[in-house]
Amino acid sequence: MGLSHPDAMRPPRPAPTRAAPPTLPDGFWTRPRMRRYLLFDATGIVYLLVGLVTLRVAWALAAGPEAWQGLQASFRHPLYLAFHALTLASVLFVGVRFFGLFPKAQPARLGPLKPPPEPAIQAMLYVAWGVVTVALLVVLGGVWP
Protein backbone atom coordinates (compact mmCIF):
# COMPACT_ATOMS: atom_id res chain seq x y z
CA MET A 1 0.00 0.00 0.00
CA GLY A 2 1.15 3.52 -0.74
CA LEU A 3 1.34 5.98 2.11
CA SER A 4 -0.53 9.24 2.46
CA HIS A 5 1.09 11.99 4.50
CA PRO A 6 1.57 10.40 7.95
CA ASP A 7 -0.43 13.21 9.56
CA ALA A 8 -3.31 13.12 7.05
CA MET A 9 -6.63 13.29 8.94
CA ARG A 10 -4.75 13.04 12.22
CA PRO A 11 -7.06 13.15 15.24
CA PRO A 12 -6.67 16.18 17.56
CA ARG A 13 -5.87 13.85 20.46
CA PRO A 14 -4.08 10.48 20.34
CA ALA A 15 -6.50 7.59 19.90
CA PRO A 16 -6.87 5.19 22.87
CA THR A 17 -5.31 2.39 20.80
CA ARG A 18 -2.41 2.38 18.36
CA ALA A 19 -3.56 3.28 14.85
CA ALA A 20 -1.92 2.36 11.55
CA PRO A 21 -0.86 5.31 9.38
CA PRO A 22 -3.15 6.44 6.56
CA THR A 23 -2.63 4.73 3.23
CA LEU A 24 -3.37 5.20 -0.44
CA PRO A 25 -4.55 2.36 -2.68
CA ASP A 26 -1.84 0.46 -4.54
CA GLY A 27 -1.13 2.01 -7.91
CA PHE A 28 -3.53 4.92 -7.30
CA TRP A 29 -1.69 6.92 -9.94
CA THR A 30 -2.62 4.35 -12.60
CA ARG A 31 -6.36 5.00 -12.30
CA PRO A 32 -7.61 6.84 -15.41
CA ARG A 33 -9.00 9.87 -13.55
CA MET A 34 -5.89 10.22 -11.42
CA ARG A 35 -3.66 9.82 -14.51
CA ARG A 36 -5.48 12.73 -16.16
CA TYR A 37 -5.10 14.83 -13.01
CA LEU A 38 -1.39 14.04 -12.71
CA LEU A 39 -0.97 14.89 -16.39
CA PHE A 40 -2.69 18.21 -15.68
CA ASP A 41 -0.28 18.81 -12.77
CA ALA A 42 2.68 17.87 -14.98
CA THR A 43 1.80 20.57 -17.51
CA GLY A 44 3.17 22.98 -14.90
CA ILE A 45 6.67 21.80 -15.94
CA VAL A 46 5.90 22.77 -19.55
CA TYR A 47 4.75 26.23 -18.45
CA LEU A 48 7.92 26.65 -16.39
CA LEU A 49 9.97 25.89 -19.51
CA VAL A 50 7.79 28.30 -21.54
CA GLY A 51 8.63 30.96 -18.96
CA LEU A 52 12.35 30.33 -19.42
CA VAL A 53 12.00 30.47 -23.22
CA THR A 54 10.12 33.77 -22.85
CA LEU A 55 13.02 35.14 -20.80
CA ARG A 56 15.35 34.05 -23.60
CA VAL A 57 13.13 35.88 -26.12
CA ALA A 58 13.22 39.03 -24.00
CA TRP A 59 17.00 38.78 -23.67
CA ALA A 60 17.38 38.38 -27.47
CA LEU A 61 15.15 41.39 -28.10
CA ALA A 62 17.32 43.50 -25.82
CA ALA A 63 20.60 42.18 -27.24
CA GLY A 64 20.02 43.37 -30.81
CA PRO A 65 19.20 42.14 -34.34
CA GLU A 66 21.88 39.44 -34.48
CA ALA A 67 20.75 37.84 -31.25
CA TRP A 68 17.15 38.00 -32.46
CA GLN A 69 17.98 36.31 -35.78
CA GLY A 70 19.97 33.67 -33.91
CA LEU A 71 16.97 33.03 -31.68
CA GLN A 72 14.67 32.66 -34.67
CA ALA A 73 17.09 30.24 -36.29
CA SER A 74 17.26 28.16 -33.11
CA PHE A 75 13.45 27.97 -33.04
CA ARG A 76 13.61 25.97 -36.29
CA HIS A 77 15.57 23.21 -34.52
CA PRO A 78 13.52 19.99 -34.30
CA LEU A 79 13.80 19.97 -30.50
CA TYR A 80 12.30 23.44 -30.29
CA LEU A 81 9.56 22.47 -32.75
CA ALA A 82 8.77 19.42 -30.60
CA PHE A 83 8.72 21.61 -27.49
CA HIS A 84 6.30 24.04 -29.10
CA ALA A 85 4.06 21.15 -30.17
CA LEU A 86 4.14 19.90 -26.58
CA THR A 87 3.26 23.38 -25.34
CA LEU A 88 0.31 23.59 -27.73
CA ALA A 89 -0.92 20.15 -26.59
CA SER A 90 -0.57 21.23 -22.93
CA VAL A 91 -2.51 24.44 -23.51
CA LEU A 92 -5.28 22.57 -25.32
CA PHE A 93 -5.46 19.93 -22.60
CA VAL A 94 -5.56 22.46 -19.74
CA GLY A 95 -7.97 24.70 -21.65
CA VAL A 96 -10.47 21.94 -22.33
CA ARG A 97 -10.21 20.75 -18.71
CA PHE A 98 -10.62 24.29 -17.38
CA PHE A 99 -13.61 25.01 -19.62
CA GLY A 100 -15.25 21.81 -18.39
CA LEU A 101 -14.83 22.70 -14.71
CA PHE A 102 -15.25 26.48 -14.88
CA PRO A 103 -19.07 26.75 -15.13
CA LYS A 104 -19.89 25.01 -11.86
CA ALA A 105 -17.36 27.15 -9.97
CA GLN A 106 -19.44 30.24 -10.68
CA PRO A 107 -21.47 31.81 -7.87
CA ALA A 108 -25.13 30.82 -7.66
CA ARG A 109 -26.09 34.49 -8.05
CA LEU A 110 -24.38 37.74 -8.93
CA GLY A 111 -26.60 40.28 -7.22
CA PRO A 112 -30.01 39.91 -8.84
CA LEU A 113 -28.58 37.94 -11.77
CA LYS A 114 -28.57 34.17 -12.09
CA PRO A 115 -25.74 32.74 -14.19
CA PRO A 116 -26.71 31.16 -17.51
CA PRO A 117 -26.89 27.34 -17.75
CA GLU A 118 -23.54 25.52 -17.64
CA PRO A 119 -23.58 24.51 -21.35
CA ALA A 120 -24.12 28.17 -22.29
CA ILE A 121 -21.15 29.26 -20.13
CA GLN A 122 -19.01 26.57 -21.74
CA ALA A 123 -20.11 27.65 -25.22
CA MET A 124 -19.23 31.27 -24.39
CA LEU A 125 -15.75 30.18 -23.24
CA TYR A 126 -15.10 28.28 -26.47
CA VAL A 127 -16.39 31.19 -28.58
CA ALA A 128 -14.15 33.62 -26.66
CA TRP A 129 -11.19 31.26 -27.12
CA GLY A 130 -11.88 31.04 -30.86
CA VAL A 131 -12.21 34.83 -31.23
CA VAL A 132 -8.96 35.52 -29.34
CA THR A 133 -7.11 32.83 -31.35
CA VAL A 134 -8.30 34.26 -34.68
CA ALA A 135 -7.45 37.80 -33.57
CA LEU A 136 -3.93 36.73 -32.58
CA LEU A 137 -3.44 34.89 -35.89
CA VAL A 138 -4.62 37.95 -37.81
CA VAL A 139 -2.25 40.27 -35.95
CA LEU A 140 0.76 37.93 -35.80
CA GLY A 141 0.21 36.81 -39.41
CA GLY A 142 0.52 40.41 -40.56
CA VAL A 143 -2.96 40.50 -42.08
CA TRP A 144 -4.02 43.40 -39.85
CA PRO A 145 -3.19 46.14 -38.99
Added chain:
Amino acid sequence: MDDLQNKTFVVTRFDPDRDAAPRTQSYEIPCRSDWKVLDALNHIKDEIDATLSHRWSCRMAVCGSCGMNVNGEPKLTCKAALAGYGDVVEVAPLANFPIVRDLVVDMEGFMEKFQAVKPWIIEAKARAVEEGPHRQSPEQLEAFRQFSMCINCMLCYAACPVVAREPHFLGPAAIALGHRYNMDSRDEGARERNAIFRGEGTVFSCSYANECTEVCPKNVDPAAAVNQAKLNAVIDWATSLVLPRRGEE
Protein backbone atom coordinates in the same frame (compact mmCIF):
# COMPACT_ATOMS: atom_id res chain seq x y z
CA MET B 1 -30.02 -21.48 -5.00
CA ASP B 2 -28.82 -21.20 -8.56
CA ASP B 3 -27.67 -17.58 -8.64
CA LEU B 4 -24.70 -17.99 -6.29
CA GLN B 5 -21.28 -17.07 -7.58
CA ASN B 6 -18.01 -17.55 -5.74
CA LYS B 7 -15.97 -14.40 -5.27
CA THR B 8 -12.72 -13.84 -3.43
CA PHE B 9 -12.59 -10.88 -1.06
CA VAL B 10 -9.15 -9.55 -0.24
CA VAL B 11 -9.81 -7.65 2.97
CA THR B 12 -7.41 -5.40 4.87
CA ARG B 13 -6.88 -6.60 8.43
CA PHE B 14 -5.18 -4.73 11.25
CA ASP B 15 -5.19 -5.65 14.92
CA PRO B 16 -3.34 -2.95 16.88
CA ASP B 17 -2.46 -5.49 19.58
CA ARG B 18 -0.90 -7.98 17.18
CA ASP B 19 -0.07 -6.48 13.79
CA ALA B 20 2.85 -4.16 13.19
CA ALA B 21 1.15 -2.96 9.99
CA PRO B 22 -2.03 -3.66 8.05
CA ARG B 23 -2.10 -6.94 6.11
CA THR B 24 -4.62 -8.58 3.83
CA GLN B 25 -6.69 -11.72 4.31
CA SER B 26 -8.63 -13.51 1.57
CA TYR B 27 -12.09 -15.04 1.91
CA GLU B 28 -13.81 -16.99 -0.83
CA ILE B 29 -17.55 -16.88 -0.38
CA PRO B 30 -20.66 -17.69 -2.43
CA CYS B 31 -22.40 -14.43 -3.30
CA ARG B 32 -25.93 -13.78 -4.52
CA SER B 33 -26.17 -11.73 -7.67
CA ASP B 34 -28.16 -8.98 -5.91
CA TRP B 35 -25.68 -8.55 -3.06
CA LYS B 36 -23.85 -5.36 -2.29
CA VAL B 37 -20.26 -5.38 -1.03
CA LEU B 38 -21.60 -4.78 2.48
CA ASP B 39 -23.69 -7.98 2.27
CA ALA B 40 -20.52 -9.92 1.55
CA LEU B 41 -18.67 -8.32 4.47
CA ASN B 42 -21.58 -9.08 6.79
CA HIS B 43 -21.60 -12.68 5.51
CA ILE B 44 -17.88 -12.97 6.30
CA LYS B 45 -18.43 -11.51 9.77
CA ASP B 46 -21.50 -13.64 10.56
CA GLU B 47 -20.49 -16.96 9.01
CA ILE B 48 -16.71 -17.14 8.61
CA ASP B 49 -14.69 -14.76 10.75
CA ALA B 50 -16.33 -12.93 13.64
CA THR B 51 -13.13 -10.96 14.32
CA LEU B 52 -13.58 -8.80 11.20
CA SER B 53 -14.40 -5.20 12.13
CA HIS B 54 -16.30 -2.83 9.86
CA ARG B 55 -18.81 0.00 10.28
CA TRP B 56 -22.32 0.00 8.87
CA SER B 57 -25.81 0.96 9.90
CA CYS B 58 -28.69 1.93 7.62
CA ARG B 59 -27.93 -0.18 4.50
CA MET B 60 -29.59 2.43 2.28
CA ALA B 61 -26.92 5.07 1.60
CA VAL B 62 -28.23 7.51 4.18
CA CYS B 63 -26.11 7.14 7.30
CA GLY B 64 -22.70 7.34 5.60
CA SER B 65 -21.14 4.77 7.93
CA CYS B 66 -20.02 2.06 5.52
CA GLY B 67 -17.55 3.98 3.35
CA MET B 68 -14.54 1.88 2.32
CA ASN B 69 -12.11 1.61 -0.56
CA VAL B 70 -13.42 -1.08 -2.92
CA ASN B 71 -10.90 -2.02 -5.59
CA GLY B 72 -9.10 1.22 -4.79
CA GLU B 73 -12.16 3.48 -5.21
CA PRO B 74 -13.96 5.05 -2.22
CA LYS B 75 -17.48 3.59 -2.12
CA LEU B 76 -20.46 3.26 0.17
CA THR B 77 -20.37 -0.52 0.46
CA CYS B 78 -24.15 -0.68 0.94
CA LYS B 79 -24.56 0.91 -2.49
CA ALA B 80 -21.74 -0.87 -4.35
CA ALA B 81 -23.35 -3.77 -6.24
CA LEU B 82 -21.17 -6.88 -6.40
CA ALA B 83 -22.39 -7.48 -9.95
CA GLY B 84 -20.21 -4.57 -11.00
CA TYR B 85 -17.02 -6.28 -9.82
CA GLY B 86 -15.01 -9.27 -11.03
CA ASP B 87 -14.16 -12.48 -9.21
CA VAL B 88 -11.71 -10.74 -6.88
CA VAL B 89 -12.82 -7.75 -4.81
CA GLU B 90 -10.35 -5.80 -2.68
CA VAL B 91 -11.84 -4.08 0.34
CA ALA B 92 -9.67 -1.66 2.32
CA PRO B 93 -10.35 1.07 4.88
CA LEU B 94 -10.89 4.58 3.52
CA ALA B 95 -7.65 6.00 2.17
CA ASN B 96 -6.03 8.99 3.90
CA PHE B 97 -7.40 8.09 7.36
CA PRO B 98 -5.53 6.47 10.27
CA ILE B 99 -6.68 2.86 10.62
CA VAL B 100 -8.07 1.91 14.02
CA ARG B 101 -8.80 -1.72 13.23
CA ASP B 102 -9.42 -3.73 10.04
CA LEU B 103 -11.81 -1.58 7.96
CA VAL B 104 -12.49 0.98 10.68
CA VAL B 105 -10.82 4.38 10.44
CA ASP B 106 -10.32 7.16 12.97
CA MET B 107 -12.92 9.89 12.28
CA GLU B 108 -11.79 12.38 14.92
CA GLY B 109 -9.66 14.40 12.51
CA PHE B 110 -12.67 14.69 10.20
CA MET B 111 -14.92 15.88 13.03
CA GLU B 112 -12.37 18.51 14.03
CA LYS B 113 -12.24 19.88 10.47
CA PHE B 114 -16.03 19.94 10.37
CA GLN B 115 -16.32 22.08 13.49
CA ALA B 116 -13.68 24.49 12.19
CA VAL B 117 -16.05 25.93 9.56
CA LYS B 118 -18.76 26.83 12.13
CA PRO B 119 -21.45 24.64 10.57
CA TRP B 120 -24.44 26.29 12.18
CA ILE B 121 -26.59 29.35 11.48
CA ILE B 122 -24.91 32.46 12.84
CA GLU B 123 -27.15 35.45 13.56
CA ALA B 124 -25.90 38.93 14.41
CA LYS B 125 -28.87 39.27 16.77
CA ALA B 126 -30.84 36.32 18.09
CA ARG B 127 -34.30 36.13 16.54
CA ALA B 128 -37.08 36.64 19.06
CA VAL B 129 -39.82 34.00 19.25
CA GLU B 130 -42.52 36.56 18.52
CA GLU B 131 -40.84 37.34 15.19
CA GLY B 132 -41.99 33.94 14.01
CA PRO B 133 -40.08 31.40 11.93
CA HIS B 134 -37.50 32.29 9.34
CA ARG B 135 -39.16 32.11 5.97
CA GLN B 136 -37.28 31.05 2.87
CA SER B 137 -38.38 31.08 -0.73
CA PRO B 138 -37.81 27.98 -2.89
CA GLU B 139 -35.18 30.00 -4.75
CA GLN B 140 -33.32 30.81 -1.52
CA LEU B 141 -33.44 27.15 -0.56
CA GLU B 142 -32.15 26.10 -3.97
CA ALA B 143 -29.01 28.22 -3.44
CA PHE B 144 -27.67 25.74 -0.84
CA ARG B 145 -29.92 22.66 -0.99
CA GLN B 146 -27.47 20.59 -3.01
CA PHE B 147 -24.66 21.20 -0.48
CA SER B 148 -26.90 20.24 2.43
CA MET B 149 -27.32 16.69 1.10
CA CYS B 150 -23.92 15.57 2.44
CA ILE B 151 -24.13 12.48 4.66
CA ASN B 152 -20.58 12.83 6.08
CA CYS B 153 -19.47 9.53 4.58
CA MET B 154 -15.91 10.86 4.12
CA LEU B 155 -15.48 9.29 0.66
CA CYS B 156 -14.40 12.70 -0.66
CA TYR B 157 -11.54 12.80 1.84
CA ALA B 158 -10.41 9.34 0.77
CA ALA B 159 -10.40 10.45 -2.88
CA CYS B 160 -8.82 13.89 -2.51
CA PRO B 161 -5.15 14.12 -3.57
CA VAL B 162 -4.73 17.30 -1.50
CA VAL B 163 -5.98 15.63 1.70
CA ALA B 164 -3.37 12.93 1.00
CA ARG B 165 -0.47 15.37 1.09
CA GLU B 166 -1.62 18.42 3.13
CA PRO B 167 -2.65 17.50 6.69
CA HIS B 168 -3.98 21.02 7.39
CA PHE B 169 -6.35 21.05 4.42
CA LEU B 170 -9.93 21.41 5.68
CA GLY B 171 -11.09 19.08 2.93
CA PRO B 172 -14.08 18.89 0.59
CA ALA B 173 -17.00 18.05 2.89
CA ALA B 174 -16.10 20.60 5.58
CA ILE B 175 -15.67 23.42 3.06
CA ALA B 176 -18.88 22.40 1.27
CA LEU B 177 -20.68 22.54 4.61
CA GLY B 178 -19.28 25.98 5.42
CA HIS B 179 -20.28 27.16 1.95
CA ARG B 180 -23.75 25.69 2.48
CA TYR B 181 -24.24 27.99 5.50
CA ASN B 182 -22.73 30.96 3.68
CA MET B 183 -25.37 30.49 0.98
CA ASP B 184 -28.22 30.18 3.48
CA SER B 185 -30.38 33.34 3.51
CA ARG B 186 -30.94 32.93 7.28
CA ASP B 187 -27.22 33.03 8.05
CA GLU B 188 -25.10 36.10 8.83
CA GLY B 189 -21.77 34.41 9.45
CA ALA B 190 -20.30 34.49 5.96
CA ARG B 191 -17.58 37.00 6.89
CA GLU B 192 -16.38 34.78 9.76
CA ARG B 193 -16.31 31.71 7.55
CA ASN B 194 -14.71 33.55 4.63
CA ALA B 195 -11.93 34.66 6.99
CA ILE B 196 -11.43 30.98 7.87
CA PHE B 197 -11.54 30.04 4.18
CA ARG B 198 -8.75 32.51 3.41
CA GLY B 199 -6.47 30.91 6.02
CA GLU B 200 -3.76 28.31 5.52
CA GLY B 201 -4.87 24.90 4.28
CA THR B 202 -8.33 25.98 3.21
CA VAL B 203 -10.07 26.68 -0.07
CA PHE B 204 -6.96 27.82 -1.93
CA SER B 205 -5.16 24.54 -1.24
CA CYS B 206 -7.71 22.85 -3.49
CA SER B 207 -6.25 22.13 -6.93
CA TYR B 208 -9.67 21.27 -8.39
CA ALA B 209 -8.88 17.64 -9.08
CA ASN B 210 -12.65 17.08 -8.93
CA GLU B 211 -12.12 13.64 -7.36
CA CYS B 212 -14.43 14.52 -4.44
CA THR B 213 -17.30 15.10 -6.84
CA GLU B 214 -16.55 11.94 -8.82
CA VAL B 215 -16.88 9.71 -5.74
CA CYS B 216 -19.69 11.55 -3.90
CA PRO B 217 -22.60 9.10 -3.52
CA LYS B 218 -25.16 11.88 -2.99
CA ASN B 219 -24.20 14.19 -5.90
CA VAL B 220 -23.32 17.00 -3.52
CA ASP B 221 -20.56 18.21 -5.87
CA PRO B 222 -18.10 19.36 -3.16
CA ALA B 223 -15.66 20.55 -5.85
CA ALA B 224 -18.23 23.10 -6.99
CA ALA B 225 -18.74 24.26 -3.39
CA VAL B 226 -15.01 24.62 -2.74
CA ASN B 227 -14.43 26.60 -5.91
CA GLN B 228 -17.47 28.82 -5.40
CA ALA B 229 -16.17 29.41 -1.87
CA LYS B 230 -12.82 30.54 -3.33
CA LEU B 231 -14.51 33.25 -5.37
CA ASN B 232 -16.74 34.34 -2.48
CA ALA B 233 -13.74 34.51 -0.12
CA VAL B 234 -11.88 36.75 -2.57
CA ILE B 235 -14.92 39.00 -3.17
CA ASP B 236 -15.40 39.27 0.61
CA TRP B 237 -11.73 40.18 1.08
CA ALA B 238 -11.87 42.82 -1.67
CA THR B 239 -15.11 44.26 -0.27
CA SER B 240 -13.60 44.48 3.21
CA LEU B 241 -10.74 46.57 1.78
CA VAL B 242 -13.16 49.05 0.25
CA LEU B 243 -15.74 48.96 3.05
CA PRO B 244 -13.80 47.97 6.19
CA ARG B 245 -16.72 48.76 8.51
CA ARG B 246 -19.29 46.85 6.48
CA GLY B 247 -21.62 44.85 8.65
CA GLU B 248 -20.77 46.74 11.84
CA GLU B 249 -23.46 48.57 13.76
